[in-house]
Amino acid sequence: MSLKDQINTDIKEAMKAKDSAKRDALRLLSSAFKQIEVDERKELSDDDIVKIIQKQIKQRNDAIAQYKDAGRDDLVEKESSEISYYEPYLPKQLSDDELTAAIKEIIAKTGAASMKDIGKVMGTASKELAGQVDGKRINECAKALLS
Numbered sequence: 001m002s003l004k005d006q007i008n009t010d011i012k013e014a015m016k017a018k019d020s021a022k023r024d025a026l027r028l029l030s031s032a033f034k035q036i037e038v039d040e041r042k043e044l045s046d047d048d049i050v051k052i053i054q055k056q057i058k059q060r061n062d063a064i065a066q067y068k069d070a071g072r073d074d075l076v077e078k079e080s081s082e083i084s085y086y087e088p089y090l091p092k093q094l095s096d097d098e099l100t101a102a103i104k105e106i107i108a109k110t111g112a113a114s115m116k117d118i119g120k121v122m123g124t125a126s127k128e129l130a131g132q133v134d135g136k137r138i139n140e141c142a143k144a145l146l147s
Helices: 003-016 020-040 046-070 073-089 096-110 115-128 135-146
Strands: none
Touching (some): 020 046
């Protein structure tokens, strides 16, 4: 079963369980899929869907930061719950130790020696670790190891 089919099945299950928060969050995700399929006239692969989910989570995290600054705890809670509904569809995320080990390996492979080489490391790491870790975490880890 593809990721898209799994999400559609989960929407139906949320409807049966009368879980409106989960239903609405997954419908937003489904509509993002449909929008891209219509705009780009292509069938989405599981990799495309994972990228869309990551983008949606990043948008929610940005919104959470803004809502916290504005003191809107109700909206922070809503965005956080949406993220919790999206995360199960992503591949297993790397722990900090696994990320550090992977970045060290990439640094050795690319021959990076200083902060000047962070572009090489980021390019390779973004491709190799796609879906398993957020780009911001990759960047922070790479900077820490290269400095």
